[in-house]
């Protein structure tokens with residue numbers, strides 16, 4: 568029957584058919600392409616997400632769900648509800664990387680000959696490198712003589728970079744699978760624990776440098792608290808939901824621990840001219856962290872207008888920005904602690 572119909576059609580009909588077929592195949596190709604694109608970059612609404620992704624009911628759309636690792640990595644440059652969460656901490660990580668290199672350079676921690684590379688004539692370069700080698704040898708010897716150790720400062724910088732990078736990776740890749748999300752969430756928390764613990768190193772080390780007993784007690788205590796926190800986060804036997812308050816308590820107690828050496832230090836060095844500035848920076852840091860946590864817990868502003876802040880301006884991004892501001896305030900304070908200790912010997 569179909570054969571008969573096709574055979575009975577005239578020349579004009581055949582042209583029409585060809586045109587129709589062409590349109591059909593074009594629209595099929597378009598459909599296929601669209602299907603491919605939408606499969607590759609499919610953003611879902613909150614109600615369509617699996618349970619483990621339903622964390623904030625006030626963010627209604629733009630969820631990446633079960634992306635392959637490659638798709639998740641390429642979503643770094645696409646718009647979704649985690650774009651700003653990833654970029655805020657990725658840029659924060661880059662900021663701290665630049666600050667670390669810059670401060671190392673300023674403190675003379677980088678080889679001095681690296682300063683000779685900026686557009687100098689050959690002879691001048693040669694002279695510069697010879698001079699710099701002398702400086703490098705002197706710097707290498709200095710810690711053994713009088714110079715204040717720099718490592719506590721850089722322990723804090725490394726802790727901060729680890730926290731910011733872990734957070735950025737976590738936000739970028741949790742859309743892959745529940746298993747990876749659970750693991751990355753632990754890494755993210757481990758980053759927060761590491762940053763809190765390492766933040767204590769510069770102030771405690773430099774303030775109590777002339778009092779090794781208290782220096783050891785305080786640094787030992789915060790290091791043990793940090794190690795216990797990491798162990799609790801990763802120990803398979805402690806992953807049950809009933810340990811969640813215990814995990815929260817560990818983070819809170821690490822932050823609260825700072826009050827004890829803080830009061831001790833303020834009592835001993837209240838009259839120091841730099842004390843006010845150091846306390847100012849530390850108060851700014853604490854203010855940023857507390858405000859960030861309150862905004863994060865209260866889910867402001869998306870609670871007021873669900874759906875409006877899906878792509879930008881929701882509480883988690885604000886929390887991230889306040890974490891960077893707090894860490895930067897602590898960086899400035901840590902530099903002051905170092906500068907103060909450099910100018911003050913124990914004798």
Ligand SMILES: [Zn+2]
Pocket residue numbers: 652734738883887
């Ligand atoms: Zn985050």
